[in-house]
Amino acid sequence: MTATHPIAGPKERHGERLMRWLTSLIERLGVQWSTVLLVALVWILTNIIVEVAQSLDGVSFSRRSVNGALPWVMPILLGYPVILLLVRIIARLGSVESDLRRSETKFRNLLEGSLQGVCVHRRMIPIFATQPFAEMFGYDSVDDIMALGSILPLFAPEEHEAMASNAEARLRGDDLPNVYERRALRRDGVHVWIEIRATRVIWDGEPAAQVTFVDITQRKNVDRMKNDFISTVSHELRTPLTSISGSLGLISAGMAGKIPEEAHSLVKIASNNSDRLVRLINDILDVEKIESGRMEIEFYPIQVWSLLEMATESNRGFAERFGISIEISGAPEDARVLGSADQLMQVFTNLLSNAIKFSPMRASIEVGARRTIGGAIRFFVTDHGRGIPLDFRDRIFDKFTQADQNEQRESGTGLGLSICKLLVERHQGKIGFSSEIGLGSTFYFELPEYLEETAIGDETTGQSATA
Secondary structure, eight states: OOOBOOOOOEEEEEHHHHHHHHHHHHHOOOOHHHHHHHHHHHHHHHHHHHHHHHHTTTTTTTGGTGGGGGHHHHHHHHHHHHHHHHHHHHHHHHHHHHHHHHHHHHHHHHTTTOEEEEEEEEETTEEEEEEHHHTTTTSHHHHHHHHSSSGGGGGGGGGHHHHHHHHHHHTTTTOOOOOEEEEETTTTTTTEEEEEEEEEEEEEEEEEEEEEEEOOOHHHHHHHHHHHHHHHHHHHHHHHHHHHHHHHHHHHHTTTTTOOHHHHHHHHHHHHHHHHHHHHHOOOHHHHHHHHHHOOOEEEEEEEHHHHHHHHHHHHHHHHHTEEEEEEEEOOOEEEEEEEEEHHHHHHHHHHHHHHTTSOOOOOEEEEEEOOOOSSEEEEEEEESOOGGGGGGTTTTTOOOOOOOGGGGSSOOOOOOHHHHHHHHHHTTEEEEOOOETTEEEEEEEEEEEOOGGSOTTTTTTTOEEO
16 A cells, blocks of 8 residues: 555534534434434423523412423424424435545545555645655655645746646636646656646545646657657658659650650659658658647738638649549638648648549539638538548548548558648647548538737738747
8 A cells, every 4th residue: 555645634613513423323323213312302401491481480380371381292293393304304414424435535545556646736735645646756755745835846847837727727617628748847856747637526525636647758758759760761761752753753754765665664653652752751741840849830811712712723733633623612701810821721732632532533522611600710621422431530630541542543641631630730720520421521620710809910010920
């Protein structure tokens, strides 16, 4: 069993003591006998008060009138049903309180037995902790954590303001993310990354935050090394592959002289495959830059209609190769969004490329935009292809995932939709799709509509906001 810091409950008030005594009495005697006992006590107290009051008036027991005997009977006649009801209410409350105590005891036992770092705090003041929590931050015992008086010193200074604000909001019951990452500071001064899973609980009768901590420093280091490796390899490969692709394209086009027909088909295959490798490397580099935050996006107000026209014209040539037409099916002419035209064009290009690949010959593709009830602009690309297989829909935006390539015209890298999702989210938007087997699919993404009061930067001077 891991060591935990003893928890002192709040000081019990007199009313709580009385309620606890009554609950205990009812549990031991049962509802009926408890009611009888309480009625008897009320009857005795009532008659003592009556006797004292009448003795002060000079009326003795032997000289009482018939009406004077009523106080002996009234507590029984009137008090029994009232006290019976109260006893039942107290018994019910006692049962609920007992269930809560058992649940809290079970909850504490689970926390104490956890191998993960667990802490319960109110406004960052620790009221419970486990030994693994102390060891995670380089402390010998939980007492050392409690002596801090706050868990804020366990984290990097730049995290303090956000953590304190989140702690207050969580106690109020605000809707907050339950899983997030923070940069922590061990006792020896070493910085580590911590994954935090927080939830609001009732502890000793009051709201508190129960937080589980997991050291993810090693995972972060592995991710960084993986990204560095991918970036290095991709950069080293892109330059020679681009040269090879260009050379093969020239040879295939006959710019280096006529080549035998047998060799021409081989060169064409090599050219296509080298083009595919170049696209793959470019996509990998894009994903790596977006995820690492190194892709700078300059935001400007963009006319929705102009964006649709650019997307249509830039992809029309590729569509016409397969006899497919692209049409704008409508858009609010006065609407604007805030974003980067280059990155949004990349989103449209990927969506239109997918639509073209999976559309039948001489089909049409519709692009458009409309306002949503929530004040956003929804862009959409609709095709009339075979639809998205059911078993593929849950992972359609994952990296390196592709549907059955047998029915598409050109193979892709499996990164296009993943890049779309990353870019849309960088624009504070969301992306999704709808599909029916045999009827086609619609991919859409929503961006906040740009209004003058939400402007970022100075539009008149061309100043931009960099994400």
